[in-house]
Amino acid sequence: MKSKKRMKSVTKRHHILLIAILAIVAIFLIYNEIGKEVPQRIVPLKPDKKTEAIPKMAIVIDDLGPNKKIALEVFSIKAPLTLSVFPHEVYTSWITQEGHKRGYEIIGHIPMEAKIPHKLGKGGLYTWMKDEEILRTLDENIASISHIKGISNHMGSAFTEDERAMHALGLGLKKHRLFFLDSITTAKSVGANIAKIEGIKVFRRNVFLDESDNTNDIKVQWEKSIKIAQKKGYAILLAHARKNSIEFLKDAIANTKDVKVVHLSELVTP
Numbered sequence: 001m002k003s004k005k006r007m008k009s010v011t012k013r014h015h016i017l018l019i020a021i022l023a024i025v026a027i028f029l030i031y032n033e034i035g036k037e038v039p040q041r042i043v044p045l046k047p048d049k050k051t052e053a054i055p056k057m058a059i060v061i062d063d064l065g066p067n068k069k070i071a072l073e074v075f076s077i078k079a080p081l082t083l084s085v086f087p088h089e090v091y092t093s094w095i096t097q098e099g100h101k102r103g104y105e106i107i108g109h110i111p112m113e114a115k116i117p118h119k120l121g122k123g124g125l126y127t128w129m130k131d132e133e134i135l136r137t138l139d140e141n142i143a144s145i146s147h148i149k150g151i152s153n154h155m156g157s158a159f160t161e162d163e164r165a166m167h168a169l170g171l172g173l174k175k176h177r178l179f180f181l182d183s184i185t186t187a188k189s190v191g192a193n194i195a196k197i198e199g200i201k202v203f204r205r206n207v208f209l210d211e212s213d214n215t216n217d218i219k220v221q222w223e224k225s226i227k228i229a230q231k232k233g234y235a236i237l238l239a240h241a242r243k244n245s246i247e248f249l250k251d252a253i254a255n256t257k258d259v260k261v262v263h264l265s266e267l268v269t270p
Helices: 002-037 068-075 092-101 131-143 163-176 191-198 215-232 243-255
Strands: 056-064 082-085 105-112 148-155 179-182 202-204 234-240 260-262
Touching: 056 068, 056 105, 056 148, 056 215, 068 092, 068 243, 082 092, 092 105, 105 131, 131 148, 131 163, 148 163, 163 179, 163 191, 179 191, 191 202, 215 234, 215 243, 234 243
Parallel strands: 056 082, 056 234, 056 260, 082 105, 105 148, 148 179, 179 202
Antiparallel strands: none
């Protein structure tokens, strides 16, 4: 009888001990989980001056299309350039497709009527055209240029001052969802106003790199564009597909830390 009581007592003590051990383990686990949920204080990093935004520059190379050799020289510039290509030229298709493959942005360089008469060639737009003819010619131009994102005007001092003609152009660009780069060949261009009316994106040229083909003059224009970019946060630089311009840009882009070269469409302008 005493033996049975002793066994019950031992069993009871074992049960109490087991319960105590389980309670300790449970408390430990709960405390550990609570500790995990305590939010850690995040110390904000100070901005690194090296990663701060630098001014952007869009470099547009005009007059591409008639010459394959000069296009290959442009392709030697390893930067996100915007290539402005004539419609319906011998190498228009090849340049636009090859340029797109290499990461360049493609826009159409559309010949437009100047105040001083010039032969525009196929795809030219004139103020004497009816709206329907402007729209049809623009459609044909756009169809000849692969991967097109927008257009710019080649010459066009007369056309870009004509509100009716530019209104028709704006309608065509809106239909194709393209932007307009105004080369500003006349201070009286209505391009920006028409673009706002039609709700299309418009860019305005800031600097011509090579109105003069002299290397020193080109350098002066480059430095001017840098200053504009630093003041406005961006600059749009137009350059022609010429040997001196290409050689200068190749070196200048590779060595500049003052601006970041980007596609034209990447700019955010007022």
